[in-house]
Amino acid sequence: MSETDELLAIADNKGASISIRNVGMDFARRGSVVTALEDVNLEIPAGTFCSVLGPSGCGKSTLLSLVAGLASPTRGTIALDGNPLTGPFHDVGIVFQSDVLLPWLTVLENVVLPAKVKKLNMEQARTTGRQLLRDVGLHDFCNHYPGELSGGMRQRASICRALLAKPSVLLMDEPFGALDALTREKMQQDLNRIWAEDTKTVLFITHDIEEAVSMADQVIVMSPRPGRVLRRYSIDLPQPRTPAVRRDPFFEETVDDIRNLFHEAGVL
Amino acid sequence: MIPPSIYKVLPPIFAFLALIGFWEFGVDYFDVPQYVLPAPSAIGAAIADHWQSLLRHSGVTLVEAVLGFLLGIAVGLPLAILISCSPWLERTIYPLLVASQSIPKVALAPIFVVWFGFGLLPKVLIAFSIAFFPVVVNTVVGLSRTPPDMIRLMQSLGSTSVETFLRVRIPMATPYIFAGIKISSAFAVVGAIVGEFIAATSGLGYLQLIANNNLEIPLLFACLVLLSLIGAVIYYAVVLVEHLILPAPLRSQENDEARR
Ligand SMILES: Nc1ncnc2c1ncn2[C@@H]1O[C@H](COP(=O)(O)OP(=O)(O)OP(=O)(O)O)[C@@H](O)[C@H]1O
Ligand SMILES: [Mg+2]
Secondary structure, eight states, X not given: OOHHHHHHHHHTOOOOOEEEEEEEEEEEETTEEEEEEEEEEEEEOTTOEEEEEOOTTSSHHHHHHHXXXXXXXXXXXXXXXXXXXXXXXXXXXXXXXXXXXXXXXXXXXXXXXHHHHTTOOHHHHHHHHHHHHHHTXXXXXXXXXXXXXXXXXXXXXXXXXXXXTOOSEEEEESTTTTSOHHHHHXXXXXXXXXXXXXXXXXXXXXXXXXXXXXXXXXXXXXXXXXXXXXXXXXXXXXXXXXXXXXXXXXXXXXXXXXXXXXXXXXXX | OOOTHHHHHHHHHHHHHHHHHHHHHHHHHTTOOTTTOOOHHHHHHHHHHTHHHHHHHHHHHHHHHHHHHXXXXXXXXXXXXXXXXXXXXXXXXXXXXXXXXXXXXXXXXXXXXXXXXXXXXXXXXHHHHHHHHHHHHHHHHHHTOSOHXXXXXXXXXXXXXXXXXXXIIHHHHHHHHHHHHHHHHHHXXXXXXXXXXXXXXXXXXXXXXXXXXXXXXXXXXXXXXXXXXXXHHHXXXXXXXXXXXXXXXXXXXXXXXXXX
């Protein structure tokens, strides 16, 4: 398959389903064992948006790296489209908790990095990259270095990079954590729109309840460490979402319910 | 139009000239004897009188220092890369290397003279033994400074660990590597001079000993001036190379400026 064909073939897929079965994860450190995740079960149908909510240190980032195949679970299995993961999964876009742009590359060069590493057509990648940067309002900063950008702008650029190769799975680890409330809401809408236009499976990690509910088809609430699934919420509101979703009675009800759940779990 | 860099260069130049002025005036005013502190004009005169031999001996010292410095980089960089690639080496060699730094390198000089004679080699080796450590340590530290998420990002894109090393970890380490190299450049000159103090027939250190014996104090100071020039030449050569091969965001100078 030529490079262009490959890009096109991935372009109109509907994402991959993710299934997480009985997953547990231990970290051994200087003799003691820290259990980060315990008996996590989760099904994310292809092309749906799943938010994971949980207190700090409950294993959200760990879960994400397991789904990306960057680490192997101590117990249980993770399968993508029914195929158990054995190594890093490459058809994935990741936005890490820390924005990891390479400081010596311009914003555009950073965004097209996936194409460069995967040896795809660079011309096409640059066109796509510019378009993505325009979508998030960064087209004036294509040739700037990341060090010249604000935290929020860097995070937006990382999102563009994650989307570039049109991955079938998008993993996002508190991507808007560093943003101010205003930019944050704007980014939530943008992400929701981009996702609705080009559906892929999204695993979105956050500890903002409203953010989780406003975009997702399902919200997974996790317990404090060791992280387990406390409860699963289906958010049966039409997609794509508009800002008006926050005034929907169902939205408010769900947000309240999750807040109470955290109260009971002793997190809030 | 006056380039803005003028405003950065002018204050230290003025400060330097003022210092020279006070020195000249002070020596004259307090009648300081020349064998204690010669006036800048006397040092200048010594440079003018002895410029040929100063030039020749500077050349010798420069060559010793540069060879030791380059050898330090040539050995230090690969060694650091090996250490950061192999946890086994990091546990065995690296602690020994760090411990070896408690040996005062200067005290090695007489031994090197016994082993390698009076020529170029012992000086180069002393310069090398001092210069190489900052390169190793800074490179090892720099190579460990890549954020783990950056490495995970490359992994998820299907980059092999060798590719990730070349494409990400080395560039991320370059500011540290150059910081180490700059320290080494100054150390190498120290090494060369120490070697010359012990046993030599040429070089600025040798010339200093001669001048000292003959109580030609202005010449002693003239050697000092040329030594600082040698140090500055090597240092700015490194800065130039850094400028030529590194993109702006990785250059330590620019970053220092930006941090202010
Ligand atoms: N590489 C590691 N080595 C050892 N322990 C680890 C490692 N990564 C995570 N842990 C442990 O696993 C637990 C979960 O970490 P994780 O980063 O997944 O939390 P998180 O839910 O993402 O938290 P936050 O919201 O603060 O980002 C923590 O207690 C942490 O100490
Ligand atoms: Mg985290």
